[in-house]
Amino acid sequence: VIICDSPxxxxxxxxxxxxxxxxSxxxxxxxETGVICTQGECQWLHLDFIEGVIAKVRNLFPTVKYGYTTIPTYPSGQIGFLIASLDGKNDVAVPKRETGDMDLQYYSGDIHKSAFVLPAFAAKKLAPK
Incomplete structure (x- = not known):
């Protein structure tokens, strides 16, 4: 797994x-199993840019998803991320393990799944072509 929190x-x-x-x-x-997660900009402000980045990543990875989370201090209150996997069967929108016994304050399986549910305009624009 590579996580890239780029500017x-x-x-x-x-x-x-x-x-x-x-x-790289x-x-x-x-x-066959590697995964990357990288900063993906905001669907409300940079949708055309996100579409272009996703096209680049889809040329290299069989699984690519855009998700987002809320960050109150960011413009529009959201930031997006791209998750890509070399495993074409890896649905990164589905949590891989239960978290019920972890005493987490924010993250849950439902939060994970909902991060990949996009507004209709964004889902349409970012859908595989």
Whole structure:
């Protein structure tokens, strides 16, 4: 698993949203089962940009999903993320284990699943072509 909490894709950070960077992460993963998660911008503000990044990632990973979470201090109160897996059968929108005995304050299986339920306009725009 690689988690990349990159800055906004402007200036020098633009390279972190290019195919070469995603390929370098892919090459560092365990073949067939590796997963990446990277900052994915906000569906309310950057939908065209997100669509372009997803297209780049779909050329490298069989499973790609956009999800989001709420962050009150961010513009629009949300931030998105992309999760991609080399396992085409890995539905990253489905939690992999139960969390009931973990005494978590925020995360739950329902929160996980709901992170991938997008408004209709975003779901349509980001659907596989």
């Amino acid at each position: 906004a894709p402007v200036g020098p950070a633009d390279v972190l949203f290019q195919p070469e960077f995603f390929l 992460m892919k090459n560092a993963l365990r073949p």
